[in-house]
Amino acid sequence: MFRRESRLTAARRGLDIAVGDAVRSADGLSLDWTVEAGGTRTRYALLRWDDIVRARFPRPDWRRLAAVPALLWRLRRSGYERRLRREARSFAMVIFGVHHLYLLFAATSLGLAAGLPLLLPADWRPWSWLAVPVAAYAVLAAIMALTRGKPFYCAHLVDDTAFTHDHAAGRDRQIPDRLDAMAARIRAAEGSAGEIVVIGHSSSSFLGVEVLDRVLSADPGFGTRGTPVSFVTLGSVIPWIALDASATRFRAALARFAAADAIRWLDVRAPWDWLSIHLRDPLTASDVPSPGPDRPATRYVRLEDLIEARLIPGRRWNLFRMHFQLLMSSRDGRGFDYVAFVSGPEPVHAAIDRWRQAPTRPLTRRA
Structure with missing residues (x-):
């Protein structure tokens, strides 16, 4: 999907984007590839847990x-x-x-x-x-x-x-080990890259919180030594797990991460996405105190910017397609485009700072 959407973004925005071959890491933890776009080189690592899904679903x-x-x-x-x-x-x-x-x-x-x-x-x-x-x-x-x-x-x-x-109650035995390994890799990347960006879409929004909490627990100074670190959630479902009474460990991790302001946090919201939770910020919605209005910073995305208006009636009720639309190319060159966002010339942390200074308003109050 990333390769396909990169071709669309390149054509729509007049960019030269080259996506390398995906290679499974030696430890089997991730699927990795490189993206070359406008003189910027991005190393993309996708945490694998498809085997866990296949075993359970x-x-x-x-x-x-x-x-x-x-x-x-x-x-x-x-x-x-x-x-x-x-x-x-x-x-x-x-x-x-x-x-x-x-x-x-x-x-x-x-x-x-x-x-x-x-x-x-x-x-x-x-x-x-x-x-x-x-x-x-x-x-x-x-x-x-x-x-x-x-x-x-x-x-x-x-x-x-x-x-x-099950994960909320700590009954899952596989995901925690994988998050530990990913946290170690993220921590090791500090100092060797221009910036570090952790992205969580859907259920990975709460897994991303847990990964970064693990990093900060091992290294409280992570993100303060010159390498900008950002966390981006898209189609977030953090309250789905946080509101469970048994999710005590996750709520503690969420509160600790919320206070770690050295790591920028952007929440990309799509009010038209029925499979995300977007009415309020993830902290307030999870009954976790929010440090301020820009924690996280917010970016609302219009569906009309992503796909042509004529296609919306036929796709609106394809809930899974709509849920993944945030990871796809944007029809409007001025709108939010995932591929351009993660691999374009503007650093992600700079884009987050720009949006923090000029926050966008909700497009609708629909939950």
């Missing part, structure tokens, strides 16, 4: 059948559901809606399976009822296979939610 339906009602009950009883709906109506509608859709699929499967014995001869019914659970499970598996992709993405969103709350 999709889960067997028997695990979902037990876990989904228990999770929904816990989140409602703790007040989490109410708080998330307050901060992000659209996001909460998608997340909780897909869980209720899953429960509806389960009930429908059971109903359909329970009707099968009624179609059989009366002499068979006593024994045929024993097959109802098996038939219901088979029907549910078929429904989940049919709704795995767009527009529902039912299995993915349900499993992603389970991962997020």
